[in-house]
Amino acid sequence: MRDPSVDGALNIIGVGGVGCKVVEQLAADPLSGVRYLGIDTQEATTHSSNLERLVLAGQSAGSGRAAQIAYAAAQRSANEITAALEQNEFALIIGSFGGGTGAGASPVVAKCSRSDGGLAVIIALEPLEFEGDKRTVASKEAINFALSLSDAVIRVPNRDVSELYGSDVSAKDVLRRMNQQIAGGIHALMEIAAGRAQMSLDLGVLRRALVSSGFAVLGVGEADGAGGLERSLRRALSSSFLYPEELRRATQVLVFVRGGEELPIEELQAASRSVAEFVGDAELLVGLGPAQEEQGKVTVTLIGCGVQEVVETTVSQGSETVQGFDSTDLFDGQNLEIPAFIRRKRQHYRA
Amino acid sequence: MHRKERSGDKRDMDASAPEYVVGLDLGSEHVRCLIAEMGDSDQLKIVGIGESQTSGFRRGEVTDLQQGAADVATAVRRAEENASVEVETLFVGVGSCHTRGFNSRGCIPVTSENRLIGEADRLKALTAAESVFLPNERQVISAVPQRYCLDHLCSVNNPVGMTAMQLEAEVHLVTDTAAMMSNLAKCIEETDYRAEDFVFQPLATAREVLTDDERELGVILVDIGSWSTDVAFFSSGVPRHSQILPVGGHHVTNDIALGLNISLQEAERVKLELASASLVGMSREERDRTFEAGRMDGQSVEELSVGDLVEIVEFRIDDIFSLIKRGLEQAGMDHYPRAGVVLTGGTARLSGILRKARDAFNTPVRLGKPQILSEMEGVSGNPELSAAVGLLSEGVLRRRKEMQERQARGGVLARTAEWIGSWIRNTF
Numbered sequence: 030m031r032d033p034s035v036d037g038a039l040n041i042i043g044v045g046g047v048g049c050k051v052v053e054q055l056a057a058d059p060l061s062g063v064r065y066l067g068i069d070t071q072e073a074t075t076h077s078s079n080l081e082r083l084v085l086a087g088q089s090a091g092s093g094r095a096a097q098i099a100y101a102a103a104q105r106s107a108n109e110i111t112a113a114l115e116q117n118e119f120a121l122i123i124g125s126f127g128g129g130t131g132a133g134a135s136p137v138v139a140k141c142s143r144s145d146g147g148l149a150v151i152i153a154l155e156p157l158e159f160e161g162d163k164r165t166v167a168s169k170e171a172i173n174f175a176l177s178l179s180d181a182v183i184r185v186p187n188r189d190v191s192e193l194y195g196s197d198v199s200a201k202d203v204l205r206r207m208n209q210q211i212a213g214g215i216h217a218l219m220e221i222a223a224g225r226a227q228m229s230l231d232l233g234v235l236r237r238a239l240v241s242s243g244f245a246v247l248g249v250g251e252a253d254g255a256g257g258l259e260r261s262l263r264r265a266l267s268s269s270f271l272y273p274e275e276l277r278r279a280t281q282v283l284v285f286v287r288g289g290e291e292l293p294i295e296e297l298q299a300a301s302r303s304v305a306e307f308v309g310d311a312e313l314l315v316g317l318g319p320a321q322e323e324q325g326k327v328t329v330t331l332i333g334c335g336v337q338e339v340v341e342t343t344v345s346q347g348s349e350t351v352q353g354f355d356s357t358d359l360f361d362g363q364n365l366e367i368p369a370f371i372r373r374k375r376q377h378y379r380a
Numbered sequence: 381m382h383r384k385e386r387s388g389d390k391r392d393m394d395a396s397a398p399e400y401v402v403g404l405d406l407g408s409e410h411v412r413c414l415i416a417e418m419g420d421s422d423q424l425k426i427v428g429i430g431e432s433q434t435s436g437f438r439r440g441e442v443t444d445l446q447q448g449a450a451d452v453a454t455a456v457r458r459a460e461e462n463a464s465v466e467v468e469t470l471f472v473g474v475g476s477c478h479t480r481g482f483n484s485r486g487c488i489p490v491t492s493e494n495r496l497i498g499e500a501d502r503l504k505a506l507t508a509a510e511s512v513f514l515p516n517e518r519q520v521i522s523a524v525p526q527r528y529c530l531d532h533l534c535s536v537n538n539p540v541g542m543t544a545m546q547l548e549a550e551v552h553l554v555t556d557t558a559a560m561m562s563n564l565a566k567c568i569e570e571t572d573y574r575a576e577d578f579v580f581q582p583l584a585t586a587r588e589v590l591t592d593d594e595r596e597l598g599v600i601l602v603d604i605g606s607w608s609t610d611v612a613f614f615s616s617g618v619p620r621h622s623q624i625l626p627v628g629g630h631h632v633t634n635d636i637a638l639g640l641n642i643s644l645q646e647a648e649r650v651k652l653e654l655a656s657a658s659l660v661g662m663s664r665e666e667r668d669r670t671f672e673a674g675r676m677d678g679q680s681v682e683e684l685s686v687g688d689l690v691e692i693v694e695f696r697i698d699d700i701f702s703l704i705k706r707g708l709e710q711a712g713m714d715h716y717p718r719a720g721v722v723l724t725g726g727t728a729r730l731s732g733i734l735r736k737a738r739d740a741f742n743t744p745v746r747l748g749k750p751q752i753l754s755e756m757e758g759v760s761g762n763p764e765l766s767a768a769v770g771l772l773s774e775g776v777l778r779r780r781k782e783m784q785e786r787q788a789r790g791g792v793l794a795r796t797a798e799w800i801g802s803w804i805r806n807t808f
Contacts, residue, residue, distance in 0.1 A: 365627045368638050368692070368695070370635060370639055
C-alpha cells in the first residue's frame with residue numbers, strides 16, 4: 030500500500046460511529062497509497078464494515094456518547110493506535126464532535142499520530158444546528174481540547190445547510206451532499222500529501238502550512254462546462270464548511286484545482302486572483318491536481334490554514350459560587366448596601 | 381390574563397374628543413401612572429393618577445415579569461378609573477443602574493452644491509455621532525443632540541440652511557443593557573397596554589422640573605428615588621452627563637433600622653417624622669430628645685435619641701452626594717460652571733436635606749417640583765411625582781414632533797385621505 034514517493038504512511042482515520050461511516054464511504058473509492066482505518070468503541074459497528082478496524086480497550090458495549098469514557102478508553106489503547114498508524118506521516122482524523130466517541134478519542138488519536146513526528150489534522154464534524162445548544166457548547170469545548178493535541182482542526186460547521194441546497198431538499202440528501210463535499214476535501218489533502226499535485230503544493234508545503242497552526246477551514250466546489258473553474262471556485266467559497274470570514278483570517282490559503290487536461294492557464298490565473306482578492310493578506314499557494322476522468326469537470330478545494338481566532342466573550346455556563354453581595358451592589362469599589370455609617374467608621378479605623 | 385374589550389382608537393374616531401398622554405414611572409416600590417389631557421395650548425391638564433405597590437421592578441429592571449405586568453396594569457387601571465377615560469398607549473420611563481451616559485461626536489463632509497446643509501445632512505451627522513462601538517449586549521436608549529459645529533464655528537443650534545465644508549454633531553448618548561430593555565418591553569406587552577415610547581427617565585424629569593435658565597447656566601438635577609438616584613447635569617441648555625446611582629431613600633430607612641435596631645416599618649416612620657439630614661444647626665436639647673420605636677422582634681420598644689438617628693441619616697446622605705460628585709468628576713464635568721442643584725423625588729422632602737446639599741455642592745439648592753398646575757389633590761408641588769409628570773411633558777413633545785413629521789411627510793394628500801377616512805368611519 031505504500032507510495033514510494035512518501036517516506037511514512039498516509040492515514041485516513043475515522044473515529045467513532047459517524048467518523049467510521051465517513052471513512053467507510055471514502056474507502057469504497059480508495060486513493061492509492063492511503064490507508065483507511067476505523068477506530069471505535071462500539072463492537073456493533075465494527076462487525077458491519079469492511080474497514081480495517083481498531084477497537085478501543087474497555088467499554089465494548091459502546092461509550093454511550095460520553096466523550097470522557099471514550100477519551101479514557103483511547104488513552105488505554107494509545108500504544109495500539111500508534112502501532113496501527115505505522116510511522117504516520119500525515120493523518121486525517123475524522124470524528125463527530127457532538128459529545129461521543131469522536132469527540133473523546135480523536136484528540137488521543139491525533140496525539141498518537143504526532144508521536145513519530147507526523148502531521149495530524151482533525152476534521153471535526155460539529156453537531157447540526159438543529160441538534161440543540163447543549164451539544165453545540167459541548168462540541169466547542171471538545172474542539173478546543175482537540176486543538177491542543179493536534180496540528181490543525183478543520184471544523185465542519187454544518188450550518189446554513191438549507192440555505193446552501195435550497196429549502197426543499199430532504200435531510201438525507203443534505204447529509205449525502207455534505208459527505209460528498211467532505212470527501213472532496215479529504216481527497217484533495219491526500220493528493221497533495223501523496224505528491225500528486227503540480228506547481229507549488231506538496232507534503233512539505235502542507236506540513237509547513239499546517240503544523241501547529243490551529244484552526245483551518247475547508248471549502249469545496251465543483252462545476253463543469255465552460256467557465257467551470259470560476260463557478261466551482263465560487264461554490265468553494267460559499268460551501269457549507271467554510272465560514273467565509275474565517276478564510277479571510279487565514280494566514281495561508283492552499284488552492285487545489287483538479288480539472289481536465291485542457292484547463293486554460295488564463296482561467297487559473299483569474300481564479301487565483303479572485304481568491305487573493307477574497308482572502309486579502311494571506312499567502313496563496315496554488316496546486317494543480319491530476320486530470321479528472323470526467324470531461325470538463327473542475328473541482329476546487331480551498332484550505333485556509335492558521336485561522337486567526339477572534340476573541341469571543343464567553344458566557345460561562347452552570348453555577349458559580351457568589352460570595353457576599355452581587356456585583357450590582359458593588360459601586361465605585363464599595364458595597365452600597367452596607368450602611369453608610371458603618372462604611373465610614375471602617376474607613377476611619379483603617380486610617 | 382383578562383383582556384378587556386376595546387372600542388377602537390378614540391383618537392381616530394373623533395377629532396373633537398380630547399387626546400390623552402400617559403406617563404408610567406416604574407419605581408422600585410411604586411408604579412405611578414399619570415393621565416393628562418392634551419389641550420390646544422401647551423398646558424397639560426392632569427386628569428387621572430394611579431399608583432400601585434410593586435415588587436416586580438428594582439432600579440428600573442424587571443425582577444418579576446408577571447408581577448411587574450400585574451402592577452403596571454393595576455396602576456394604569458386606577459388612573460383610568462380616576463380619570464374616567466380609557467387609554468391604550470404609555471410613555472414608559474427607563475433607566476437602570478447599568479445605564480451609561482456619555483458624549484459623542486460625529487463628523488460628515490457636506491457634499492451638496494454650494495455646501496448648503498440640508499435636513500438630511502443634519503440627520504446624517506447625528507447618525508454618525510450615534511454610531512459608537514457598543515458590545516452586543518448594550519444598546520442606545522437615548523440620544524440628545526447637544527450642538528453642531530460648522531467647520532470650526534461651534535455652538536450652532538440648528539445648522540439647516542447654513543453653509544460649511546464639514547458638519548459635526550455632538551450628542552449625549554445613553555446606553556443600557558439590551559436585556560433590560562427587552563425585558564421591560566416584554567413586561568409592558570404582558571399588559572393590555574402598549575408602550576408608545578420608552579423615555580430615559582432622568583432627562584424626562586429634568587424637562588419638567590428644571591427651568592430654561594437653570595439648564596442654560598448649569599444645573600445638577602438629583603432625583604432621589606427609593607432604590608436609586610437619577611442624576612442629570614445640564615449646561616448651555618443641553619444634557620452633558622447622566623447617571624443612575626444604586627442608592628436611594630430605601631437605603632436611608634435600611635441604615636436606620638440596622639443602626640438603631642428597630643423594624644423597617646418603624647425606621648420608615650421615624651425617617652418621615654423625626655429624621656433630618658444634618659446635625660448642623662441642631663441644639664443640644666434637640667439632639668438629646670428621645671423617642672420610642674418598635675424593635676425588630678415586633679414586641680419590645682427601644683428608647684432612642686434623635687441625635688443618633690440624624691447621625692445615621694447624615695452619613696447616608698453624605699454618601700449619596702459624594703457619589704454624585706465623583707460621577708461628575710469622572711465624566712469631566714466638575715469644571716463646568718453650575719448655577720445650582722435641584723433636588724427632587726420623595727427623599728427630597730427629608731428635612732434639612734437642602735441645606736446639606738448646599739454644603740456638599742457649594743451652590744444654591746432648591747426643591748424641584750413638577751411645574752404643572754393641577755386641581756387634583758397631591759399633584760401640584762409634589763416632588764414624588766416629578767418623574768411621572770416629566771414623562772408626560774416628554775410624551776407630549778414626542779407626539780407633537782411625530783405629528784409634525786407625519787404631516788411634513790404626507791403633506792396635503794395624506795391629510796385629505798385621513799379626513800376622508802375619519803368622515804367615513806364617523807358616518808357609517
